[in-house]
Amino acid sequence: MAKAIVELKGVGKSFRGSDGTPRSVLEGVDFDLHEGEIVALLGQSGSGKSTLLRIMAGLIGVDIGDVRYRGQPLYGTARGISMVFQSFALFPWLTVQQNVELGLEARGIARVEREKQAEAAIAMIGLAGFEGALPRELSGGMRQRAVIAMALSCHPSML
Secondary structure, three states: OOOEEEEEEEEEEEEEOOOOOEEEEEEEEEEEEEOOOOOOOOOOOOOOHHHHHHHHOOOOOOOEEEEEEOOEEOOOOOOOEOOOOOOOOOOOOOOHHHHHHHHHHHOOOOHHHHHHHHHHHHHHOOOOOOOOOOHHHOOHHHHHHHHHHHHHHOOOOEO
8 A cells, every 4th residue: 555645543623612612623533645545525514624634734733643744743734735725815916827836936946947837737727828817817716726726836745
């Protein structure tokens, strides 16, 4: 079997309600995600799907249990994991190309290489020809694909 990217063992997470009482969202979660797997999380609203994804990406910690990324304990964000949120996370004053290049620029990638990687990601998700468009000029689906291109441009091991 392929090597595990993310491993969760006995993971639990709760949040405090408006009255201050803890509300358990996840209890005793055991889960491994391996190279090459495509996994879908299904469940009712409020069942902990987004919380689980945020834990796997290192965006939030667990109350109990163990989270590992590539065999190492995960204490914060993992560089090889990209996450696409439900709302569009595009800067409205930047073009599609500029938005896609942001993460690459933050990683210190040189301009020429940034442009090349961004263009490849934009083409991969079917937005070639819209590199110069502003988010307001795109449909909702196109905006979401631009965000996916942002995530893919960094070549994540998990998206």
